[in-house]
Amino acid sequence: MSATNEQLPIxxxxxxxxxxxxxxxxxxxxxxxxxxITRLVTAASEIARNTLIYGGGGTAAVERLDAGYRAGVRVxxxxxxxxxxxxxxxxxxGYSSGKGMGLGLSGSKKLVDEFVxxxxxxxxxxxxxIKWR
Amino acid sequence: xxxxxxxxxxxxxxxxxxxxxxxDDQSAVTxxxxxxEAIVRNGAKGVLIDISALDVVDSxxxxxxxxxxxxxxxxxAQTVVVGMQPSVAITLVELGLSLKGVRTALNVERGMDIIxxxxxxxxxxxxxx
Numbered sequence: 001m002s003a004t005n006e007q008l009p010i011x012x013x014x015x016x017x018x019x020x021x022x023x024x025x026x027x028x029x030x031x032x033x034x035x036x037i038t039r040l041v042t043a044a045s046e047i048a049r050n051t052l053i054y055g056g057g058g059t060a061a062v063e064r065l066d067a068g069y070r071a072g073v074r075v076x077x078x079x080x081x082x083x084x085x086x087x088x089x090x091x092x093x094g095y096s097s098g099k100g101m102g103l104g105l106s107g108s109k110k111l112v113d114e115f116v117x118x119x120x121x122x123x124x125x126x127x128x129x130i131k132w133r
Numbered sequence: 134x135x136x137x138x139x140x141x142x143x144x145x146x147x148x149x150x151x152x153x154x155x156x157d158d159q160s161a162v163t164x165x166x167x168x169x170e171a172i173v174r175n176g177a178k179g180v181l182i183d184i185s186a187l188d189v190v191d192s193x194x195x196x197x198x199x200x201x202x203x204x205x206x207x208x209x210a211q212t213v214v215v216g217m218q219p220s221v222a223i224t225l226v227e228l229g230l231s232l233k234g235v236r237t238a239l240n241v242e243r244g245m246d247i248i249x250x251x252x253x254x255x256x257x258x259x260x261x262x
Binding site for chain 2: 012013014016017020021024034035037038039041042045046049093104106107108110111
């Protein structure tokens with residue numbers, strides 16, 4: 001189902017910029033419309049920063065999806081950080097962990113079509129998002 | 134990747150910043166610091182930030198813009214953010230960031246009008262976030 005797969009490191013704030021670029025390229029390639037590209041790149045930027053700041057760094061995988069009848073882009077973030085203790089709370093609208101962001105998870109979720117957070121305390125966090133054309 | 138410094142131009146009693154690159158977080162923080170110093174050094178009354186080249190403004194950059202606006206206000210200068218793309222505006226609102234307290238205008242010309250009007254009146258109304 002996936003056409004291309006690109007694995008990117010997230011270790012510096014410069015890497016967050018590179019993730020934005022890779023996601024934009026994939027979204028353009030998948031034929032997403034302008035507004036949806038902006039939404040997806042913004043959501044990816046938020047989560048890439050979470051991966052860096054809260055996860056202590058990690059990776060992003062950018063994939064173009066082509067299921068024949070529909071195309072899209074999937075971006076998966078993974079870190080081996082402390083994990084999220086209370087996922088329900090973290091996903092709540094406007095929740096802030098205190099480091100000043102707080103729009104990260106709930107805000108990003110609104111910008112994409114599918115958004116899954118998988119986290120285990122002490123093991124790390126995986127966030128997967130999909131935007132369909 | 135090396136973080137880049139965004140140039141600050143002087144335009145009469147105002148400062149003009151045109152963000153032409155996809156800034157990393159560190160560059161945005163540096164711009165915030167540089168602007169505060171430049172306002173004081175030049176006695177600037179207005180700061181115009183052109184973001185028309187930005188395809189994405191996420192929560193971090195949004196907050197930096199809000200902090201620049203708040204800081205410049207304390208230093209007796211008004212910040213106007215100009216040229217926001219419609220898709221950026223829609224995405225910011227959906228994200229939950231309405232940038233209250235940040236004055237905006239559609240383009241540089243209108244932004245300058247706002248700054249000039251503010252200078253004439255001596256004060257400008259910019260509500261707190």
